[in-house]
Amino acid sequence: MSNNILVTGGAGYIGSQICKSLKNKGFNPIVFDNLVYGHKWAVKWGDFIKGDLLDRDSIFKVLEKCNFDAVIHLAAYAYVSESIENPAKYYRNNIVGAINLLDAMLKNNVTNIIFSSTCATYGAPDAIPIKENDLQKPINPYGSSKLAVEKIIKDYHRAYNFKYSILRYFNAAGADLDGEVGEYHIPETHLIPLVIRAAFDKKYTLKIYGNDYKTIDGTAIRDYIHVVDLANAHTLSLTKIKNTGKSFCLNLGTNLGLSVMQIINHVELLTKKKVKYEVVSRRVGDPPILIADNNSAKKEIGWTPKYSNISKILDTSIEWYVKKY
Numbered sequence: 262m263s264n265n266i267l268v269t270g271g272a273g274y275i276g277s278q279i280c281k282s283l284k285n286k287g288f289n290p291i292v293f294d295n296l297v298y299g300h301k302w303a304v305k306w307g308d309f310i311k312g313d314l315l316d317r318d319s320i321f322k323v324l325e326k327c328n329f330d331a332v333i334h335l336a337a338y339a340y341v342s343e344s345i346e347n348p349a350k351y352y353r354n355n356i357v358g359a360i361n362l363l364d365a366m367l368k369n370n371v372t373n374i375i376f377s378s379t380c381a382t383y384g385a386p387d388a389i390p391i392k393e394n395d396l397q398k399p400i401n402p403y404g405s406s407k408l409a410v411e412k413i414i415k416d417y418h419r420a421y422n423f424k425y426s427i428l429r430y431f432n433a434a435g436a437d438l439d440g441e442v443g444e445y446h447i448p449e450t451h452l453i454p455l456v457i458r459a460a461f462d463k464k465y466t467l468k469i470y471g472n473d474y475k476t477i478d479g480t481a482i483r484d485y486i487h488v489v490d491l492a493n494a495h496t497l498s499l500t501k502i503k504n505t506g507k508s509f510c511l512n513l514g515t516n517l518g519l520s521v522m523q524i525i526n527h528v529e530l531l532t533k534k535k536v537k538y539e540v541v542s543r544r545v546g547d548p549p550i551l552i553a554d555n556n557s558a559k560k561e562i563g564w565t566p567k568y569s570n571i572s573k574i575l576d577t578s579i580e581w582y583v584k585k586y
Contacts, residue, residue, distance in 0.1 A: 272299025514553025
């Protein structure tokens with residue numbers, strides 16, 4: 262067995278942090294990324310191969326050339342609003358790209374995969390916190406595309422003995438503890454960097470999408486997980502698959518939720534700056550509350566989020582914002 266791990270989408274916000282975690286644990290991450298949303302400067306802990314999963318030949322060549330022990334698959338489009346406006350783009354990229362990857366793995370006898378999934382597969386859940394066996398009924402094409410790939414991976418598991426870890430992310434947030442990588446999306450749609458921008462940039466006004474949800478203050482509630490904790494869960498999952506051959510699905514969250522207004526209040530407190538915002542209508546495809554039950558992750562891979570308190574998330578996010586902007 263080699264220690265080479267292919268990380269698709271490894272030049273992105275989460276992918277780069279995963280590569281750092283892998284390197285620190287003795288693995289050799291190799292990044293495969295088309296740089297549509299990723300950044301070459303974020304590839305710091307392994308080799309880089311530019312390529313697109315929709316180019317079937319390119320991913321086949323990569324897996325033929327190197328001896329990989331496993332694949333961590335993050336490469337996907339991930340904007341909920343865009344997926345509603347252009348579902349064809351999401352189904353083609355996220356599903357066809359995943360099939361090309363799985364087929365290349367199958368041909369080259371690479372049968373360990375960790376898949377970056379999402380809480381969006383649950384849609385607007387009936388119960389909170391959300392458990393892994395709760396009904397998955399996505400309410401946007403992004404969530405539907407991720408759920409489709411989950412099902413395909415499980416079929417490859419049954420037919421071809423693939424081993425998988427499906428990790429359903431809740432809201433990734435924060436920046437690297439050493440300030441080496443962080444969130445830098447173009448366009449930026451994630452709440453925390455936008456709230457921080459509204460605190461520092463007087464010309465920018467934050468949009469709050471709806472204040473009429475049935476929540477404590479009318480704004481949507483999400484479960485924020487520090488990106489370092491998220492990355493560490495991948496390394497733990499990889500070790501578990503390699504050691505036991507067991508497959509599993511896990512929620513990666515904190516069991517706690519914060520509303521949009523609570524995030525704004527925390528940022529104002531930390532920065533001592535006023536956040537300028539306006540309330541606009543709800544976005545289609547946004548559920549009111551998403552909070553994880555993370556007990557399975559604790560039991561299955563011994564994972565506990567260490568850095569996901571809101572102060573640590575915001576401290577690292579603010580440090581990164583000041584450094585990058």
